[in-house]
Amino acid sequence: MSEISSIDLVELTNNIKAWGAALGFQQVGISDIDLNQHESHLQEWLDNGYHGDMAYMESHGMKRARPDELVPGTLRVISVRMNYLPPDASFARHLKNSEIGYISRYALGRDYHKVLRKRLKALGDKITASLKHTQYRPFVDSAPVLEHAIAEKAGIGWTGKHSLTLNKEAGSWFFLGELFINLPLPVDVPVEESCGNCTACLTICPTNAIVAPYTVDARRCISYLTIESDKDIPEALRPLMGNRIYGCDDCQLVCPWNRYADITDEEDFHPREILHGQRLVTLFSWSEETFLHNTEGSPIRRIGYEKWQRNIAVALGNAPFSHDITALLTERRGMVSALVDRHIDWAFNQQQRKRSALERENRQQHRLIRVIEKGLPRDA
Ligand code: SF4
Numbered sequence: 001m002s003e004i005s006s007i008d009l010v011e012l013t014n015n016i017k018a019w020g021a022a023l024g025f026q027q028v029g030i031s032d033i034d035l036n037q038h039e040s041h042l043q044e045w046l047d048n049g050y051h052g053d054m055a056y057m058e059s060h061g062m063k064r065a066r067p068d069e070l071v072p073g074t075l076r077v078i079s080v081r082m083n084y085l086p087p088d089a090s091f092a093r094h095l096k097n098s099e100i101g102y103i104s105r106y107a108l109g110r111d112y113h114k115v116l117r118k119r120l121k122a123l124g125d126k127i128t129a130s131l132k133h134t135q136y137r138p139f140v141d142s143a144p145v146l147e148h149a150i151a152e153k154a155g156i157g158w159t160g161k162h163s164l165t166l167n168k169e170a171g172s173w174f175f176l177g178e179l180f181i182n183l184p185l186p187v188d189v190p191v192e193e194s195c196g197n198c199t200a201c202l203t204i205c206p207t208n209a210i211v212a213p214y215t216v217d218a219r220r221c222i223s224y225l226t227i228e229s230d231k232d233i234p235e236a237l238r239p240l241m242g243n244r245i246y247g248c249d250d251c252q253l254v255c256p257w258n259r260y261a262d263i264t265d266e267e268d269f270h271p272r273e274i275l276h277g278q279r280l281v282t283l284f285s286w287s288e289e290t291f292l293h294n295t296e297g298s299p300i301r302r303i304g305y306e307k308w309q310r311n312i313a314v315a316l317g318n319a320p321f322s323h324d325i326t327a328l329l330t331e332r333r334g335m336v337s338a339l340v341d342r343h344i345d346w347a348f349n350q351q352q353r354k355r356s357a358l359e360r361e362n363r364q365q366h367r368l369i370r371v372i373e374k375g376l377p378r379d380a
């Protein structure tokens with residue numbers, strides 16, 4: 001690439017950042033490809049089995065920490081972030097109402113993979129147009145990329161104790177994307193780690209999935225359980241999941257750096273009414289056809305109908321007792337799969353237990369009222 005020597009790489013980098021901003025990225029940073037210091041942490045995480053059934057994590061091995069093994073010729077990674085916090089996120093209102101299905105806020109709108117990949121490709125095309133032998137490859141949440149480690153190197157933010165990227169101005173409600181590129185662009189400087197003594201995310205995690213600062217045991221994480229895992233959700237964890245039917249935001253929600261996070265400019269990430277704040281019984285009643293229709297272009301579609309039903313069954317088991325719920329669970333049994341039926345059975349038993357507890361409580365109250373009435377003077 002003799003052309004490169006004649007190009008001002010500093011000027012090109014400035015242009016890349018300006019193009020990135022024009023394409024809707026809130027930040028663009030550049031890192032080299034030396035992720036050596038992250039290899040031992042990654043290996044330890046894999047050795048502990050914290051990746052659960054995500055076999056692709058293991059099969060790609062250290063390629064994740066070696067961008068030039070994944071895409072030969074890569075010299076730099078351009079890391080981008082795009083805010084996704086929607087207006088009217090209604091976190092508390094929906095989390096506290098156990099009759100409503102809570103969906104992680106990143107998944108209420110259009111599939112971010114599509115949005116970011118398209119913009120990253122547009123950024124890559126602009127670079128290629130300005131320097132014709134440039135080669136690039138975009139990644140958005142792709143398995144073999146250590147996106148948080150790369151973002152940290154590129155100065156996008158630091159890796160918080162919940163293992164997500166945090167930025168002082170933007171918190172953590174953003175997507176990350178990467179452009180692997182074969183140009184020796186000048187790199188950005190990492191920012192200072194600023195979690196300090198805070199441990200709020202470790203304490204709040206409903207399933208104790210953050211087993212140590214910076215280490216998440218995916219097998220306990222609700223995001224993994226509801227999205228990645230194809231298996232039965234462990235019974236011990238089901239009651240802890242509450243009404244979270246797709247992902248979980250708790251560790252971000254509690255983070256002090258998210259107090260002043262910006263709302264997204266992207267209408268694509270605004271919540272679809274059909275998914276936002278809907279009653280569990282409504283969502284569980286969807287046929288597969290309705291599910292596919294209502295989740296078209298949404299990341300939720302990726303998990304498929306069976307896992308959608310499995311997750312909602314668990315939330316129904318965690319909801320207060322209702323005849324509507326038990327009737328619906330009975331009606332849906334045998335309609336999807338053995339896996340869903342096992343979760344329906346669990347939910348039904350939970351509902352019956354709550355019903356018995358309610359009846360016991362009512363009987364006790366009636367007894368108490370009778371005792372009080374008997375003890376009262378006639379004219380009281
Ligand atoms: S996403 Fe939820 S379950 Fe997973 S680590 Fe964060 S708080 Fe815990």
Ligand code: SF4
Pocket residue numbers: 160161162166194195196198199200201202251254255256257
């Ligand atoms: S909650 Fe506290 S410890 Fe966790 S990521 Fe945020 S600042 Fe760091």
